Amino acid sequence: MSVETTPASATALEPSLPEGGRGDLVRRLVMTLGPILAALVIAGCILLAVGVNPLTYYGFVIERGLLSPLGVQQTLTRMAPLLFLAAGLIVAFRAGMWNLGGDGQFLLGAVSAAAAGPFLVQFLPVWLALVCAFLLATAVAMLWSLLPALLRAYQGVNEIITTLMMTFLGTSLANVLVKLAFLDPSTTVPQTRTLPVEDRLPRLFDTTISSGLVLGLVAIVAVHLMMTRTAFGLKLQVVGANPRAAVHSGLGVPTLTIAVFAISAGLAGLAGAVDILGVQGNVRADWNPAYAMAVIPMVFLARMNGFAAIGFVFLLSVLSIGGESAARRLGVPHHFTLVLVSIVLIMLAVAEYIDHHFIKTRRV
């Protein structure tokens, strides 16, 4: 039905303005900030219920996560692993594959780096030792994703289930490795050998910010450009947006699937390595910060856009650093950060639903 009346030749080539122009931008802003505000109010009610003044809590979080010099440096340092994880999730989610195994891949990467780093610096130049540790962490994490990748690529087994299961196994395996294989005999605390502070990733200028932040920013921007500017990224997006169209267009979907898992898991492994080689220096037994689970909502909030993800990762970082301080001072469990993030996500879904419903009823 050619209801379009404008002649094609006249309009087809004009670069289109983003539809709706400013109204659309305002709508997007309201749609993002509205749910966040609503979530703050709801979380505030929960805080009131447990006897904490929400304003004190929020004020404290912002003060310690964002405004105090030490806090902001910690926040920026924390961003490094989160950025790597976000980059990995963006690749997977844009390709329509739900790699929820980030935590297992992260921990195995961390343990590999913690095992390799202190060992290699003994007889390699520091930079080379660090590079090797990064590569090993990447390879181990990639290997850990191979099983879900193969199952998904050739048997169509749902990767949400398999990656989650592999995370349980990976977390345990990382623990076993820390306690049995790489245990540091010189301390009583069960942990791996510690990478000396001077051998860790250099700090930026005169601050305490780890240069891992730069690596993380590079990683996420590179991933964003790969997904939006290259043929490979476009192929992944086709697989994600319409797998049947990918088959119809002759894309090798199984190979691409395995590649997606490898990249996604490799970046998660790098996240683990950057946290160990930059900040922690070792892996303690039973250490599991569960960063990947916390980053997932951020990637959704950013609509899988790399640049937006940087912003949301910063927000998460502020919340988590501030939240940890607040936990010590105000007695609010530091998991409350996750509660807050979850509420934001639910509010976002609600807003989406209302918006959708509103548009529908307006049209009818």
Add this chain to the structure above:
Amino acid sequence: MTNASSSQAGGKPEIVTLERVTKRFPGIVANNAVDLSIRAGEVHVLLGENGAGKSTLIGMLSGLQQPSEGRILVDGVPTPITSPRQALALGIGTVFQHMMLVPTLTVAENLLLGGPWWQRPKSEELEARVAEISRTLGITVNLHAKVSDLSLGEQQQVEILRALLRNSRLLILDESTSMLTPKGIDDLGALMRRLVEQGLAIVFITHKLKEAAAFGDRISVLKLGRKVGEISPQRLRARSENEIIVEIVELMFGRKENDPEEQDRVARAFPVETTPLLEVRDLAVPATATAPGLASISFDIRPGELLGIAGIDGNGQKQLAEALAGQLATSGGMVRLAGESLNGLGVGERREKGLRYLTDDRLGEGTVGTFPVSINFFLKQIGTSPFWRKGVEQRQEIDRRAGELVREYDVRTPSIKTPIGRLSGGNIQKILIARELAEGVKAVVFNKPTYGLDLANTLATRQRVREVAARGMAVLLISTDLEELLSMCDRIAVMSGGALVGTVENSGDARTKVGRLMIGLAA
């Protein structure tokens, strides 16, 4: 037509009447000014192929969809049916193609499901009513059996029972026989007969001619969203089953009056010694649970020749197209293009060699709806020069070429950045055609290229197909529209049950020959 006169026209009261009901979806007219009268005491068969508009019609009767135009009368009163709940309240019960029972619950529990949540289920009352209904219908239903233990035929009886328990006066059976055994089909026929004897109205949807002739009191034939004919009970009684089938075939595939497509046949003669451009020998594909296989498909297409594939939908046409394109693994046979074997090559390599496939599933696999028009032009060329260099997208080049194609193929789109999913079916089809006809094309498989398009786009698409053949390509045109094949092809092969049952030169009495082959008679 006034209500008073029409409701008594056939001697039997009309329960539901459709008056010039039209339903439009973006890009497709699913129902076009359909008139239908459904009377008590009659099995009204709606016959038509996939995509003829049967399901949409049922959707509107059962309250799932609203007509775009026209009106529905219930007992002679115009009544909008706004929800399935309301349809039930009006006495319209629907048994859908796929079973809607909870398999882990017992029959009784399933039958009690619709009740108000604050009341205790009235099991005793149910048993009494079921006993009464099943006695009059001569069926036995074990209320305490688990649904998952029942055969599909028994499950269907439960669904019919459920509709009757809700006091339905009109029972709609949507493709109800598609999953039944021959015995189950006969039982259903007998059950329908007893139901209409009790004064119910039944709408029975099918695409099987034999069932229509055997079970129907009145048959309406739908074709591409229009009602193309109705056979009254008087006529049905007066003729034998075979005569009825011939009449239906004439309605479904016969010549339309005032056909704007009416024109001279192509029927060009090709010298026998011309080397075929596309050769297919003994192509075979194993059958799966959901799709028919292919068995020893062989044909040749010479340069510039248009070979049509006719047949009732679902007889392996899609499998043939996908096997040729390399999307579907074959279990034997050979495909040669310009003397070069394509065996073992994947989708991309076959396309590279010049074999192109225009899919019939434009939104499902042909396009990525959220991607802009420009990218969709090159979906099958991702990574190739000049649109990508060393794997990096050359946006200017893509936009420039997309702009050219938009003009060349007269695509009506607000911009090349518009998501393709927002365009109409005809414009999407233009983009897909442009994509398949890109440089290096030698042979094209068109799968139902005009399906769901409006007249203007249908004619434009047919013109494109003819041009492709005129440029010396080999063209395989798969279509369920016999008119289309007759007006365009040099030869027409008929497909049935995954095999080619005959090939007919398109001249003179081709229509009759193809029609006979389609219903399983020798040409």
